[in-house]
Amino acid sequence: MDPGCTCELCELRELFFDKLEGAHLDIVCSGRVEKTFGKGETIIKEGTLIRDFIYLKSGLVKLYRTDNAGKEQIITIAKPYDYISLLSVFSNDRYQYSVTALEDSVTCNLDMKDVRKMAGENGSLALNLLKHMSRVADKIILDSLDIRKKHLRGRVAYLLVFFSQNVYLSPEFDLPLSRKEMADYVGMTTENVIRTLSEFRRDGILKIYGKTIRIVNMDTLKSVAEFG
Amino acid sequence: MDPGCTCELCELRELFFDKLEGAHLDIVCSGRVEKTFGKGETIIKEGTLIRDFIYLKSGLVKLYRTDNAGKEQIITIAKPYDYISLLSVFSNDRYQYSVTALEDSVTCNLDMKDVRKMAGENGSLALNLLKHMSRVADKIILDSLDIRKKHLRGRVAYLLVFFSQNVYLSPEFDLPLSRKEMADYVGMTTENVIRTLSEFRRDGILKIYGKTIRIVNMDTLKSVAEFG
DNA sequence: TATCATATGTGATTTGTTTCACAACAGGTC
DNA sequence: GACCTGTTGTGAAACAAATCACATATGATA
Numbered sequence: 001m002d003p004g005c006t007c008e009l010c011e012l013r014e015l016f017f018d019k020l021e022g023a024h025l026d027i028v029c030s031g032r033v034e035k036t037f038g039k040g041e042t043i044i045k046e047g048t049l050i051r052d053f054i055y056l057k058s059g060l061v062k063l064y065r066t067d068n069a070g071k072e073q074i075i076t077i078a079k080p081y082d083y084i085s086l087l088s089v090f091s092n093d094r095y096q097y098s099v100t101a102l103e104d105s106v107t108c109n110l111d112m113k114d115v116r117k118m119a120g121e122n123g124s125l126a127l128n129l130l131k132h133m134s135r136v137a138d139k140i141i142l143d144s145l146d147i148r149k150k151h152l153r154g155r156v157a158y159l160l161v162f163f164s165q166n167v168y169l170s171p172e173f174d175l176p177l178s179r180k181e182m183a184d185y186v187g188m189t190t191e192n193v194i195r196t197l198s199e200f201r202r203d204g205i206l207k208i209y210g211k212t213i214r215i216v217n218m219d220t221l222k223s224v225a226e227f228g
Numbered sequence: 229m230d231p232g233c234t235c236e237l238c239e240l241r242e243l244f245f246d247k248l249e250g251a252h253l254d255i256v257c258s259g260r261v262e263k264t265f266g267k268g269e270t271i272i273k274e275g276t277l278i279r280d281f282i283y284l285k286s287g288l289v290k291l292y293r294t295d296n297a298g299k300e301q302i303i304t305i306a307k308p309y310d311y312i313s314l315l316s317v318f319s320n321d322r323y324q325y326s327v328t329a330l331e332d333s334v335t336c337n338l339d340m341k342d343v344r345k346m347a348g349e350n351g352s353l354a355l356n357l358l359k360h361m362s363r364v365a366d367k368i369i370l371d372s373l374d375i376r377k378k379h380l381r382g383r384v385a386y387l388l389v390f391f392s393q394n395v396y397l398s399p400e401f402d403l404p405l406s407r408k409e410m411a412d413y414v415g416m417t418t419e420n421v422i423r424t425l426s427e428f429r430r431d432g433i434l435k436i437y438g439k440t441i442r443i444v445n446m447d448t449l450k451s452v453a454e455f456g
Numbered sequence: 457t458a459t460c461a462t463a464t465g466t467g468a469t470t471t472g473t474t475t476c477a478c479a480a481c482a483g484g485t486c
Numbered sequence: 487g488a489c490c491t492g493t494t495g496t497g498a499a500a501c502a503a504a505t506c507a508c509a510t511a512t513g514a515t516a
Contacts, residue, residue: 065373073373087369090355091362096370119358120351127318127348129358134319137365141315142324144372145293145301148415152503179464187376189504194465210464210512380473407494417474422495438482438494 005029059105074185154228155186233257287333302413382456383414
């Protein structure tokens with residue numbers, strides 16, 4: 001094994017490469033490339049050829065599509081463990097969506113050919129990939145159905161609860177999205193996102209300092225997220 | 229090989245089981261069960277344990293979720309080659325959605341344990357499964373984003389074009405969905421589906437005889453589907 | 457520091473969609 | 487045939503959300 005390989009220290013190792021040994025471990029260790037992206041930088045551009053198998057080691061990213069009118073539709077927000085470039089990669093030549101860093105992020109990239117080869121030779125790796133792709137796809141589909149049936153207040157509340165509870169684990173956090181991006185995610189206009197946030201502020205549910213949000217009344221916000 | 233096995237005649241064989249041989253082929257041949265469902269019958273019920281790996285041999289089905297208020301949200305409509313119970317099956321114990329036959333349908337069922345075992349032992353089968361899951365998930369996600377950004381007229385037009393061009397391959401066909409189900413699919417109310425259909429009729433885009441639809445002006449309908 | 461572009465914020469108006477109320481019709485069943 | 491129950495159909499009123507118009511901040515840059 002390559003003595004310089006640090007994969008055995010990788011927190012994400014068990015996600016896929018738990019059972020690797022011998023030649024396969026070498027492929028991963030010597031073939032992988034880490035890349036760093038600053039906030040706002042593009043990691044994947046819609047329409048480009050898929051060459052790498054990419055997963056997120058740290059940071060936060062958005063997956064989105066741009067329609068012919070230039071309007072962005074955010075598909076999902078993903079953090080490490082969530083995001084792996086699984087959508088499309090086994091069925092398509094080209095990416096069907098773009099990925100941009102919402103916070104400074106680090107990805108680990110492997111050659112797609114190697115991953116395909118290993119998946120074909122190593123059953124437990126293949127099953128791991130199936131499990132993860134299934135999980136990612138389910139989450140995106142079910143979340144999207146959830147959002148779709150909510151009204152504006154419910155959608156904004158849902159987003160805030162998501163950031164607070166799933167990403168930052170704190171009632172106070174800096175929004176990684178602009179108001180416009182929030183609108184792109186939940187399918188409403190920028191003005192209405194702003195208006196809804198102001199409403200929540202007036203209702204005493206939260207405090208707003210620019211991008212910084214402090215959730216004062218989490219219970220109310222959660223119930224708006226669920227039933228609104 | 230079991231002399232009674234007819235898998236080699238199955239039109240869907242190459243979807244997954246192209247490269248099977250020996251013991252694996254036996255597992256498929258002797259373990260598979262075909263089931264027939266009449267129009268309206270439930271094939272999979274949300275929340276039940278996933279035991280089988282199921283794919284559609286013939287017919288047409290809807291995948292949907294029922295929310296706590298009892299309202300159905302249709303996730304997708306699938307025909308043979310589209311539908312395989314891939315969503316969830318590798319990541320979950322239980323189905324996250326229900327499946328009901330829209331037309332008389334036949335499924336081929338395999339024991340999930342066998343499929344998992346074979347995928348772990350046969351690389352090309354695993355890659356096939358990855359490819360199909362990826363394709364199915366992509367389609368559902370991208371279609372759903374497409375629908376979301378359309379207005380009512382565009383959504384109804386999209387549905388009609390889908391049935392005409394992707395399912396029945398004819399400008400005249402019997403709608404397999406009630407007005408209410410169409411509404412559940414595209415996320416609008418039954419009344420508005422009916423109203424929109426009436427509008428299309430008044431505009432001379434189509435003729436309606438109950439469930440039978442005849443598209444008179446396909447070009448207009450398509451452009452409504454795309455831009456409306 | 458001045459300037460520009462972009463993001464945030466608010467109100468009034470218009471549009472799109474749902475809700476409600478009701479009628480006509482079809483298919484099953486007693 | 488008479489009676490349900492559910493589906494289809496239409497219109498008017500109520501509501502939600504988008505659009506438009508404008509003001510104010512913020513951040514980058516010359």
